[in-house]
Amino acid sequence: MKIEESKVLFEKSREYFPGGVNSPVRAFGSVGGVPVFVKRASGSHIYDEDGNEYIDYVNSWGPCILGHAWGPVVEAVREACLDGLSFGAPTRKELVLGGLIRECMPSMEMMRMVSSGTEAVMSAIRAARGYTGRDKIIKFKGCYHGHSDGLLVKAGSGALTGSAPDSAGVPASYTEHTLLAQYNDESSVKKLFSEYPDDIGALVVEPVAANMGLVPPKPGFLEFLRDITAKYGTLLIFDEVITGFRMGLGGAQGYYGVVPDLTTLGKIAGGGMPMGVYGGKREIMEVVSPLGRVYQAGTLSGNPVATAAGIATIRALMERPEIYPTLEERAGRLVKSLREALPDTWVNQAGSLFSLFFTKNPVVDYDTALASDTVKYGIFFHYLLDHGIYTAPSQFEILFLSAAHTDEDIEKTCGIIKKAAGSLS
Incomplete structure (x- = not known):
């Protein structure tokens, strides 16, 4: 996946903004690489300045529960x-x-x-x-x-x-x-x-x-x-x-x-x-x-x-109160896929919120969260990104679903998760 325009924009942005961004996690400092610059979004998808399309599980960090540009x-x-x-x-x-x-x-x-x-x-x-x-x-x-x-x-x-x-x-x-x-x-x-x-x-x-x-x-x-x-x-x-x-x-x-x-x-x-x-x-x-x-x-x-x-x-x-059980069920399918594909990791879920930790032990507090392998998370993140799945660029952030995520989105994501797990091994 080419992100040449994002690279140019990021380099220019570093002249104006600390680290090239206006909020730290956007700089991809925890996972390495160059952040993609988003041009537009619709429903469950975002599109970058190079024309690449991604299924979005960052969801502007949560507020777009109905989907982008609803x-x-x-x-x-x-x-x-x-x-x-x-x-x-x-x-x-x-x-x-x-x-x-x-x-x-x-x-x-x-x-x-x-x-x-x-x-x-x-x-x-x-x-x-x-x-x-x-x-x-x-x-x-x-x-x-x-x-x-x-x-x-x-x-x-x-x-x-x-x-x-x-x-x-x-x-x-x-x-x-x-x-x-x-x-x-x-x-x-x-x-x-x-x-x-x-x-x-x-x-x-x-x-x-x-x-x-x-x-x-x-x-x-x-x-x-x-x-x-x-x-x-x-x-x-x-x-x-x-x-x-x-x-x-x-x-x-x-x-x-x-x-x-x-x-x-x-x-x-x-x-x-x-x-x-x-x-x-x-x-x-x-x-x-x-x-x-x-x-x-x-x-x-x-x-x-x-x-x-x-x-x-x-x-x-x-x-539309039915949104909530639907979101929880779809999140559950993604969580199940993560657990099956990556059995040596820990996955937490609450409603439509979930996150993956690269540690075998239960994550119940700050200290157990810090035991995660952030290097492996970065490799996993970039595999997903390169295959059109946009997730949190940090081990210590979470993932969000919206009502716009379809069964097709979920199935595609589950398939890519399996391939990503294979690349890790």
Whole structure:
């Protein structure tokens, strides 16, 4: 497969952007080679600048659950654009989208729209600290909650170094109140609460960890988090930027039946446009300005184009609930193919989310994920890419399906997986 135009574009891009990209994983640093430059997308397929076609399992990292350029969403965006791109003032669309979100996730009694998942989580933590009057928070190794300073600690990459920041430019003082626990390990959480019983304002977690590869919660783990946070007066925050409207209309909290105090959304909530939302119990959200003393604002918050895309997407999902079992079944077929073709690997699945780890041992947390053979993953990735299958360019990212993926797509992918496994051996 020739990618000559992508090579030229990448070389030029390196003059303008750090590493030639505007988000690190796009640079293919974990797998080697030159990233393909996408020109357009339709349904389950993307097309690069050299004219190559790929079945896409990155799905813009999740938001295009209905498929790329799905007609009703595109039309909603077009109509919104004709009325103006941004007003910096309230709109009816904000109210409509907020109503749909609360209908699907009743725990979000009151919410605030922002422009990204990073902003949503950062703001939710600020609200939690303002409500509880406590500074410390708990996060889990390998869970990524955006790139705000206080959360860049073991955020899905890097060696274990206590609570030191993962990123240069983040003073250690910014993360001194961030406590680290091990995902799926109740004892690590209990230990922190025993050490700081009156100091922890929030515990933030991806209910399904999706930034160290996919790691589902062990049975009872989310229930445990709900119980222990309630016991110590700590707010439980579910980061559902990925799982919101992906695991089901009610997100992971609906899928697992565990209700947090605060929820953060992104990706699908904006239908593929830049969008984030945070919200929860009314009494908590009332600490946010202009009602309370927790300040947060944004010129583009509740953007009319993004809200239009979100409304069209969520309405379609509400009208077609059969999408979710269909996606889960098709993901299951891909997972079965991976397990049969690569018996010495580990594959995790949750709903339509899944990922492959090049390790024989079960992957249940950050440390076990890090045992994966990233070199083999890179070889596997490039074989798929060269044969028209676009997957995550990192061992520690996950794969997504959309409603546009057909049985033909799945069967073709399964066949190429078998051939890729043969090339590895």
